[in-house]
Ligand SMILES: Nc1nc2c(ncn2[C@@H]2O[C@H](COP(=O)(O)OP(=O)(O)OP(=O)(O)O)[C@@H](O)[C@H]2O)c(=O)[nH]1
């Protein structure tokens with residue numbers, strides 16, 4: 001837990017400075033919560049990329065609390081703000097029963113998202129996470145759109161010490177998924193990760209292909225894919241969020257992975273994502289290395305943000 005906290009803290013270093021210093025400055029000047037303080041906080045939260053909707057809810061709840069209790073001391077503001085922020089991360093941020101233990105054999109996890117979001121890297125990290133806990137992991141190279149994609153997954157397979165069902169560039173991704181699931185069942189694999197393409201000629205093609213992959217999986221093994229992880233690059237901000245929304249509309253996403261939180265000064269985007277998609281954030285990516293992936297926990301995240 002301490003380790004997780006430190007990792008968050010480190011990964012969030014860029015986000016933290018603006019938000020924490022801003023809140024401190026506002027609190028230090030304040031004599032309690034009044035309209036002026038609320039307005040300053042509102043501006044700060046929006047600048048930190050929390051999104052208008054999340055910010056408005058947080059501010060309105062603080063206003064409500066201040067009305068109810070008559071007076072809120074400056075020293076209490078930070079604690080109340082943290083509580084409100086944690087609340088904004090649930091249910092979207094709840095660490096729900098993720099595939100921490102294989103619920104089915106195999107537990108099939110399809111990983112989707114726009115190109116460059118960090119799908120393949122996240123699969124490598126997750127494969128490592130599960131393999132190091134003694135689970136049997138198989139990777140499916142179902143991104144056959146880009147010639148280098150399968151090679152990239154091969155590299156992660158070696159790093160994580162797991163197995164792969166390779167593919168030829170240009171092959172039908174759904175048939176790669178089919179073959180992989182067949183192999184996973186025969187080999188009694190715990191986790192099968194399906195790496196998918198992030199780019200096709202059109203968005204419609206991409207969504208149709210994902211649907212086809214998922215249909216083929218479900219036909220072969222009822223309930224599969226058991227988890228569809230949507231990977232979102234935190235550095236793409238509100239734009240990345242609207243792209244993510246299109247995915248969530250087209251395929252049944254069950255969990256989110258927010259990557260590159262180490263590379264943005266606006267970690268507040270996690271609040272926008274969790275709230276607007278209403279899907280649990282399962283993991284966050286805090287770097288390019290194999291263990292730079294953390295299971296997401298709203299409380300730890302918010303505490304680290306203000307620590
Ligand atoms: N700093 C940082 N970089 C990351 C993180 N996750 C992924 N990356 C980098 O982002 C780039 C793209 O990652 P990929 O895993 O190839 O992304 P992808 O979604 O599979 O991309 P396509 O297959 O092209 O759709 C790589 O350079 C990764 O090293 C992260 O959490 N932090």
Ligand SMILES: [Mg+2]
Nearest residue numbers: 119120143149
């Ligand atoms: Mg990839």
